[in-house]
Amino acid sequence: MKDRIRLVVAAFAAVAISGIASAQCPPDCPVKGGGDAATDCFSELASDEVRLNAPYYKPDNPKPGKAIRCFDGDPGCDLDGVANNECQFDVDLCLRNADPSLPSCTPADVTDVVVTGKTDDFPGLAALQTAVDALTTATTNVCSSGQSVVVPLKGPSSKGEFKAAKFSFKTTATAGDDDSDSFKFVCVPRGWPSHGYDGNNTRATPLDTKIDSTNVATLVPKWEFNVPGGALGKPISATVTVGPKLVYTAAWDGKVYALDKKKGTLKWSFNTTPVPSTTASGIQSSVTLTADGRALVANSDGDLFCLDAKKGDLIWQASAGDFDPLAAHAWASPTVANNRVLMGLASHNDAPCVRGTLVAYDLDTGVELWRQHTVPERVCYDDTSNECASNAECTLPGSPCLLARCDSNPDTPCTTNADCPFTFLKPGTCVAPAPAVTGECWLERSISCSTNTDCPACIPGVGGGVTATPAVSPDGNNVYMASVGCLSRPSIGNSDSIFKLDASDGSIDWVYRTEAPEQFQSFPGGPTYHDYGFLNGPILATVTGGAAVAVAGGKDGTLYAIDQTTGLLEWSNPLAVAPTFAGFGLFNGSLAYDAATDKFFGALFDIDTYASAGPHVLAFLGETGAADWTGMNGSGNVSWSSLTVANDLVYVGRVADDEFYAFNTADGTLEFTFPPPPPLAMVDGMMITGGAALENGVIYIPYGNIFGGGGKQGAVVAFTLPE
Secondary structure (H helix, E strand, O other): OOOOOOOOEEEEEOOOOOOOOOOOOOOOOOOOOOOOOOOOOOEEEOOOOOOOOEOOOOOOOOOOOOEEEEEOOOOOOOOOOOOOOEEEEEOOEEEOOOOOOOOOOOOEEEEEOOOEOOOOOOOHHHHHHHHHHOOOOEOOOEEOOOOEEEEEOEOOOOOOOOEOEEEEEEEEEEEOEEEEEEEEEEEEOOOEOOOOOOOOOOOEEOOOOOOOOOOHHHOEEEEEEEOOOOOOOOOOOOOOEEOOOEEEEEOOOOEEEEEEOOOOOEEEEEEOOOOOOOOOOOOOOOOEEOOOOEEEEEOOOOEEEEEEOOOOOEEEEEEHHHHOOOOEEOOOOOEEEOOEEEEEEEEOOOOOOOEOEEEEEEOOOOOEEEEEEOOOOEEEOOEEEEEOOOHHHOOOOOOOEEOOEEOOEEEEEOOOHHHOOOEOOEOOOEEOOOOOOOEEEOOOOOOEEOOHHHOOOEEEOOEOEOOOOOEEOOOOOEEEEEOEOOOOOOOOOOOOEEEEEEOOOOOEEEEEEOOOOOOOOOOOOOOOOOOOEEOOOOEEEEOOOOOEEEEEEEOOOEEEEEEOOOOOEEEEEEOOOOOOOOOEOHHHOOOEEEOOOOEEEEEEOOOOOOOOOOEEEEEEEOOOOOEEEEEEEOHHHOOOOOOEEEOOEEEEEOOOOOOEEEEEOOOOOEEEEEOOOOOHHHOOOOOOOOOOEEEOOEEEEEEOOOOOOOOOOOEEEEEEOOO
């Protein structure tokens, strides 16, 4: 039954008394309670991490939030930090707080507190009552500690579905006038809300218990969605994200598609590139959902969009790529933590390259909070380790002038384009052939030149692209990201590295660099610098033995585990001698981590120094990084797919065709090969470069040929167990 206990907080005029207890959130507590501003500081929610986020903030029509909505398992608001179909909310209170955001409230002595709520349903309220009783009379600012309420989701239904559950309690403060406060919480089913599933980027759900090795082979298609248009160039390489009623995907046509979860029918779409881009290719990354009903997505023009997840309406837009619109590209999926949106920027490809950057935005307004670059703004051409602001800081004058020289190799003279070597993805160009007397500086093409000394010695720093989705610590205070190299320019600064940043300002805590920096050099066939680094991760995990590590698979074919606190190498597993091209995670193919077995799973592309007959999917032991089992042997099994773990299965696709596989996490047994349903089965060149998402016995698989092969392109297929 309902236990309706009236909460009374009696308060008297404050007097100067020395402090007796430290508080969690003071002086400025995020959740006031919504009472009269003149008395609202008498009792406030103590947590300094949660915020009133529902309804979500609208910049064009701002209104205060009324409730705290939290994804099950989100450690920023669910204290247990585990996806387990319930949320554990912090309900600690702070009394008599001199809150600077409530200037009209004068703190007063609190003599009594009584808690109002459904104590039968939520017994944690009774413990809160006992805790605040011990604080009264509060003659200075004091807070309770360790008080929480567990709120189970509603369900499961006969179909295994869970729904959001609400919880609230009230306070009333009396000090001449009554001050009534109300604290509301909503626990939201997790679904599959982001590319990495959680802030640790594990790509593993503990909640889907329906599909396992005993029944995966019985899966049948539930529905199929094809990207509208049917023409070339509309593949999907993003992981589907799953909300309460809709699933979301994004395609290389630049559009976000929201689909009915049960039928796969289109509910709304949003075009991020209404003016077709001549330099970019739509969207490669996943949509990120928030518990309060927003959807974040970034495109290949370096633009970030915040949308209403239910209707698809634009809330705000930010253009992070304005600093280099011809090359800046958001390959990484947005990460949301502590009301910040983190977005990585890299180049469209390896020629030209841009300066790798991680940008943080305010989730409510889209206002940029900070940027952290991975490489210096400028370095000396004669010594890339020398960061510079002017030519005078460099030893040798100038840099290459392209006057009857090839832009693919400035050491190569030319009279026509045929004289120039082919560089990455495009042929070389002969710049300013005779009889021209003026050319262009190779590294700053807007500057005219006749000799090398006309060109800057202090040149723009490029490379270190942030193509991988960042991870965040459970409290949201630390960000872990990775950077990649640039094939057409030397590795400089903090390229090819894993980082730990302070989430408040983007400052670097530590950097682990996997390869030595490079200098400019001549390549007869065009620039081919080592281009290592990371296109995936990092994954945050606490492995057997207790080590907390950040793990990522490098393009150099090595798996790295870095200590989260110190930034030192915990272990590594090099699968081959460093190659000239991709090992782990081409096109952002992400690794996965299964806490139940303490194993990391990764897929490989084609490494030059790796035996072509070798395995292309591998399991690694979390404590040491040693290989546990392998599969998908042979060069025909190269993979760009992100891996996904649920129950005792790990899922992965391959580049060669549209086959998708389920392996047993224990020993690598191939349990099932997913056959694409018609009409996908009739499409030439169909492949899987994205990763699967699972929720409540349904697996969502993206399809599409990113090279624009023949036939229909871009689809999502949902598979389920037969009824």
